[in-house]
Amino acid sequence: MAALAAATLTACGGSGSEDGTAAKTLTYWASNQGASLEADKAILQPELDKFTQQTGIKVNVEVVPWSDLLNRLLTAATSGQGPDVVNIGNTWSASLQATGALVEFDDATLAKVGGKDRFVPAALAAAGAPGKPPAAVPLYSLAYALYYNKKAFADAGVTSPPSTWEQVAEVGRKLTGGDRWGLAVEGANPSENAHHAFTFSQQYGGEWFDSAGKPTFDTPQNVTAVKRYVDLMAVDRIVNPSNAEYAQNQSVSDFANGKAAMLLWQAAGSNLKSQNMAPDAYGIAPVPFPAAPPAGGKKVNSMVAGINMAVFKHTKNRDAALEFVKFMTSDAEQVALNKTYGSLPAVATVAGDPAFAAPEQKVLQQTLATTAAPLPQVPDESTFETLVGTAIKELFADAASGRPVTEESVRQKLTRAQQQMR
Amino acid sequence: MRETAAERWARRIVLTLLALFVLVPLYVMLSSALKPLQDVQSAFTWWPRRPTTQAFVDMWSTVPLGRYLVNSLVVSTVAAVFSVTVAIFAAYAVSRYRFRGRGLFSVTVLSTQMFPGILFLLPLFLIYVNLGNATGIQLYASRTGLIITYLTFSLPFSIWMLVGYFDSIPRGLDEAAQVDGAGPLRTLFRVILPAAVPGVVAVAVYAFMTAWGEVLFASVMTDEGSRTLAVGLQGYSTQFNVYWNQVMAASLVVSVPVVAGFLALQRYFVAGLTAGAVK
């Protein structure tokens, strides 16, 4: 029985209660941005120590894997228990905003973290539903770019990166051969699929939600857009059919290992480096457009991607939490952290810092400034990612196993996805 | 009775196929753990071309594997101990007493085995949070909460199995003890339990395994400090890559003690099931 009691005591001691020191301690859930959870922790801890030194407020950080983050946020919103400050994928902003659990960044609150004008407007626009105060502020900014293997291009006699999808197909065919494929995609990853579905849809004049926030998944424009994306595998045959089962960033590994010559990705640089691909081995270009955009097509070639920082209303230390947000979005931290992760600062003041002058960051910056648009900031956004992303996963599976992907089959999948929204 | 030659060969072939079915994934775990990451991501080879034990070193720093291992061991062991204790008392009551509600209890316990976890995941989470707020005992994001959850997961089957086992112990033993003046609890501890060791071990092993492998509740109810292996191992799949060689290495290292323990106790397990589940 003594052993039993001892075991219980150990069990209860498993995780510290925050009572007592609550006034001076924040809990912060960070997202996984680097090579591993532990690596992220090692990157963040020195910065958090600086914050503690400056303010006396202690921050307990937990790096939450992406696979768990949305569930954990949801349970935190439901229970009013959990972290004070969190990182959220910026596409979830409006969905989480709808729960009413996040502190609104109205002008007065924004003023406490440095003022609305500090933030890059495009990034701030991806932090909540339009017309409402943002539910978060941007922390790391990202955009999609086209990464290409310089040596593979030279070997195939291609001198410049493609700027239209037609060129992608043409160049891709030249690059495909032997063990190498033209392009790598993350075909079984619903989120990646949904992001591309958004960009293609914009280019082909489509929208996933109407102005009232109702889904418009199966419009002809969206059918064309999704088909164009899947056709990179189905018709152009420049994507290895195996990519239809990729959901764990294998496409980045394929690109790093030379198994694919092109990749559409957000700030892949630090990852590629970790996989032993030297920065001078690849080039970066903006994501292509259609050669002849249809009527209504927009000049958009990326979503405004990024990570936002939000504060839970249930925090007992709202001022300390905002203080922390202010710290993380300060000039010094923005330079330090975004430099480490290869992302871009979310504040305008340090955009010109030499840390972001590498070719990769220049392209991303250019894209964000001119041709990026936020994903629809509607409460159903995360549902859209799941349903449309899964529909495209199924289309890739069809294409990979040699079944034809027709306008009809695309429309059917999108209609079915739409009917599951209610 | 003699085995014919045909029977012997049939037996050998079938057993070899079954052994291969079991063995091949285990072998791949080992051989992949001994490959560098790049080789694991390339075309499959049976032998590691460039064998290295680097993965067994790196795995400790990619995720806090040691902490997860301790959490899993503590949670599973304590849950098993409590589950067995609670089940012993309950099974003793059901096996040795005729009381009102006995049937209802048995049916209810059995039916909780059917509850889809997903149905009560969120409600249970909320109950823990509110209980925690009311009593100050932290149940959410703590090992305590997980222990309580897991011990109830294995409880229905444990009770049911122990009832069967206790039923198989002759009542004459109880009566003899009572003649000697032993009370019911004394009878339980001095007479029934010693005779039921295999059943108890079987139930303990079952409860341990149930807690050891659970994923769904652990993914929502734990934080960094209380995360168990079952979800913690997912940390090798990161925003950058899946460190397959480290996943395999870590899986091997954490599985070996459990498998060894299970195999050491399997005789009890079989004996426990014989009397328990068979009745």
Add this chain to the structure above:
Amino acid sequence: MATTTTSRDAAAPGRPRRAVPTDRSPGRRRTLLPYLLLAPAIVLELAIHVVPMLVGAWMSLRELTQFQIRDWSTAPFVGAENYRVVLDVDSAVGAELLRSFGVTVAYTVASVGLSWVLGTTAAVLLQRPFRGRAVLRALFLTPYALPVYTAVITWSFLLQRDTGLVNHVLVDQLHLLDERPFWLIGENSFVALLVVSIWRSWPFAFLCVMAGLQNIPGELYEAAAMDGAGFWRRLRAVTLPMLRPVNLVLLLVLFLWTFNDFNTPYVLFGGSAPEQANLISLHIYRSSFKTWDFGAGSAMSVLLLLFLLLVTAGYLLLTNRRRNDA
């Protein structure tokens, strides 16, 4: 076999009362004792299973999405609306649920059946001693002792199209196929899920049947052998009938585990299963946690629970009646 007390001599739970001695049980003067012994189990089951389940049932009658999730008192009562939606097989939601249900039934029948066959085969073949028997027995039990995540993630590695062992053997080494098939997406994903499930659960069947076999008296086999019964005859006349009690329990347990299986598809497919392998627990998880419609998700769960209760009750009634008839 059981002597039951009449209502006269049993105290209501929680009310101490002197019982009238009626039977041979040791508790004739301690009517309260069984309830005390049961109390921990009852409290735990109520707190962790029954009450949350009732809350879940309550949720199924509400509209509960991200708009209400923070304060459940704001969730409007919608009556049977969630049930109507998920049961309407003409709508996409209902059709998906029905399809997922069908997949799960097929998966369960195949997995339980094959696990049982493999487990019984192995147990019967290991019945008589031979060199290496202990090693084989340990080996066969190993998959049961591996953590789910470990076992399933290893299989997902084996089943990858380009770099997996399965295609390496089938295509490169045995040349059985020209084209590398997919296992983790498309039609084959059902087969893949099934194989992984069987790999994990047949050792349990093996374990139980092995336990059951030890209860069969050797004389029965000797008698059968004297009658000149061969292997199959002995199996049919002695082994299987004697295993019946084990099998009744084993099949029910495997059925419940397999039907509610969440971990295997979740780990194997990374949370987003192909439609051909979209088991009902994963489907409900997605409906609840990914699309944030906890009302509809709970309604699906309640229906699943009702189905399992019905099947189990029917199974128990049927097997009991047959046992009584026999």
